Amino acid sequence: MRKFTVNREQKNLNPTDAQVKRHKDFSRLHHDYEKLTKRGKKPLYRDPKMFMFLLVIAIILLLLFLGELN
């Protein structure tokens, strides 16, 4: 909740250019945004297509290995 008061202490209610400059930083904003929105990598077991693809490759490699042994 806020309440208005009369500025009797003569506090500066308009920022100086130096104050504005101090807070202006697009690279920080971009970094914070990336940090906030970047999703973690999808685990393998949650990606059925990738899981099947790797499984097929593993089976082929296994069969090739067994074929070589025989």
Add this chain to the structure above:
Amino acid sequence: MSRKEHSKQLSESEIIALAKTDQKYFGSLYDHYFDPIFRFVFKRLGGDEETAGDLTQQTFMKAMANMSKYEDRGFPFSSWLYRIAQNEVSMFFRQQSKVYSVAIDESRIQEFAQEADIFSSHMSMEDQDKLVEMLNGLNESELELIELRFFQEMSFKEIAEIYSVSEATAKMRTYRILERINKQWKNEE
């Protein structure tokens, strides 16, 4: 050619369109609008620099996240940013457990009193305090309107753009509040 140099050759609407798909272009909008938004937030907070810095960054963060949803409805892009900033500050006030004091210059109160037809000459300190108390009794949406008009010194056109209403509506809402304050003041005299 860097994005910054490229942005300089584009119109604002072109930059906005590019910023919807490439966040780096949002930097040009940030550079252009940071100053007025920071000043707006700083004033609304009564001169609290650190909080103004945080809330301004939050404002641009939200704008960046919602760029894809932004639609040009004939109002300037700045009015969209002011609306986000306005909401951020209001949310900040609501979240405060203690009463947050916002200082207003005496000259602004004096101007408000003249507009409300309460005083035409210089007001005493007691009268200023009495008027500020009346303002504190207004509801949040009424206070926001008074703030924009008298303490942020915005034109009715700018206020109308922030609220996406007509200028006549912004004027009518403001003068209704002034009339009520005027009646209340006369009743208490």
